[in-house]
Amino acid sequence: MRTTKARHEEYFNFLRSVSLLKELPEEKLAKIADCLEVDYFNRGEFIIREGEEGNTFFIIAKGEVSVTQTTEAHSQPKEIKTLGVGDYFGEKALISEDVRSANIVCNTNDTQCLVVDRENFNQMVGTYEELQAYLKEYVEELSRSDVKRNAL
Numbered sequence: 001m002r003t004t005k006a007r008h009e010e011y012f013n014f015l016r017s018v019s020l021l022k023e024l025p026e027e028k029l030a031k032i033a034d035c036l037e038v039d040y041f042n043r044g045e046f047i048i049r050e051g052e053e054g055n056t057f058f059i060i061a062k063g064e065v066s067v068t069q070t071t072e073a074h075s076q077p078k079e080i081k082t083l084g085v086g087d088y089f090g091e092k093a094l095i096s097e098d099v100r101s102a103n104i105v106c107n108t109n110d111t112q113c114l115v116v117d118r119e120n121f122n123q124m125v126g127t128y129e130e131l132q133a134y135l136k137e138y139v140e141e142l143s144r145s146d147v148k149r150n151a152l
């Protein structure tokens with residue numbers, strides 16, 4: 001049997017390896033590990049759909065996903081990039097208080113994402129100005145690249 005403590009340690013150790021979170025103190029990471037949910041996806045499943053409302057932030061613990069987006073030029077969403085273990089997504093809707101701005105499609109079976117809800121995300125990010133500034137900057141950059149590729 002895998003105990004609650006073992007699971008907590010597993011998430012904690014994984015979070016410690018995520019570059020975005022490397023500046024956070026251990027007690028903060030421990031809190032995040034406490035309030036995580038894990039979601040499982042298979043190849044082809046949509047984790048996020050553009051245009052939908054979203055209240056969650058994801059960190060990939062296993063597997064790979066594609067970021068795709070609808071642009072003026074194509075009727076089908078176009079792949080922008082792929083993300084793998086230790087990468088994260090879903091911060092933009094939370095930070096810019098907007099709907100989801102791209103699709104996240106699962107590429108591999110048995111993909112595992114750690115899911116942080118808005119309240120815990122705000123707690124995680126809000127108390128660390130550097131992290132907040134970093135993500136805000138990044139989100140603005142994403143908006144600029146969306147404009148460049150004529151995203152809808």
Ligand code: WNU
Pocket residue numbers: 048054067080081083088089090091092093094099100101102103104135138139142143145146
């Ligand atoms: C992009 N344009 C848009 C990515 C992940 C994290 C960071 C890039 Cl800090 P959301 C859809 C999500 C969005 C982002 C992710 O897709 N995304 C992008 C782009 O060029 N979104 N609009 N590249 S991967 C990525 C930077 O996380 O957040 O909540 O849902 O809008």
